[in-house]
Amino acid sequence: MQKCAHCEKMILISQNRRFCSIKCHDAYWNKQKKQAGKCYFCGTISFNRIVFHWSKQPIYVCYECSGALAGTIVPKTELLTAKIIYAHLKHKYEKFLIPQWNDNELDKLTGQLYNNVYDYASTQQHILPRLNYLETTFNCGQLESGFYG
Numbered sequence: 001m002q003k004c005a006h007c008e009k010m011i012l013i014s015q016n017r018r019f020c021s022i023k024c025h026d027a028y029w030n031k032q033k034k035q036a037g038k039c040y041f042c043g044t045i046s047f048n049r050i051v052f053h054w055s056k057q058p059i060y061v062c063y064e065c066s067g068a069l070a071g072t073i074v075p076k077t078e079l080l081t082a083k084i085i086y087a088h089l090k091h092k093y094e095k096f097l098i099p100q101w102n103d104n105e106l107d108k109l110t111g112q113l114y115n116n117v118y119d120y121a122s123t124q125q126h127i128l129p130r131l132n133y134l135e136t137t138f139n140c141g142q143l144e145s146g147f148y149g
């Protein structure tokens with residue numbers, strides 16, 4: 001047995017669920033969304049807060065940005081933290097950054113090629129605003145080449 005993550009009613013563990021009902025599932029996630037914030041670095045939705053040496057209180061950092069810092073020496077400044085995250089995201093999504101497809105071009109593709117390019121374009125849509133946010137907020141575009149060595 002385990003407890004429903006929303007109403008705490010007991011549910012059979014063999015059912016391998018976190019919620020006793022769809023209603024509880026929706027209520028739980030609506031509440032989570034209300035508590036969510038914007039990632040301090042990339043501006044995407046974030047449920048997760050971290051305290052840094054340079055931040056006086058916990059700040060929202062999304063899963064991917066906090067993952068970028070895993071295994072690094074804890075950065076001493078805000079700017080250095082942003083630069084590490086930026087370098088990580090840019091490296092990770094490197095192949096998605098060019099070229100950009102427009103809807104017109106997408107319409108002309110069919111079959112598997114369409115699916116591939118569509119996935120590519122939606123990954124771009126996910127990453128470009130976040131890189132842009134980092135660039136404009138922390139001036140990360142000025143990143144010296146070879147930063148991630």
Ligand SMILES: [Zn+2]
Binds near residue numbers: 004006007019021
């Ligand atoms: Zn429940």
Ligand SMILES: [Zn+2]
Binds near residue numbers: 043061
């Ligand atoms: Zn982020």
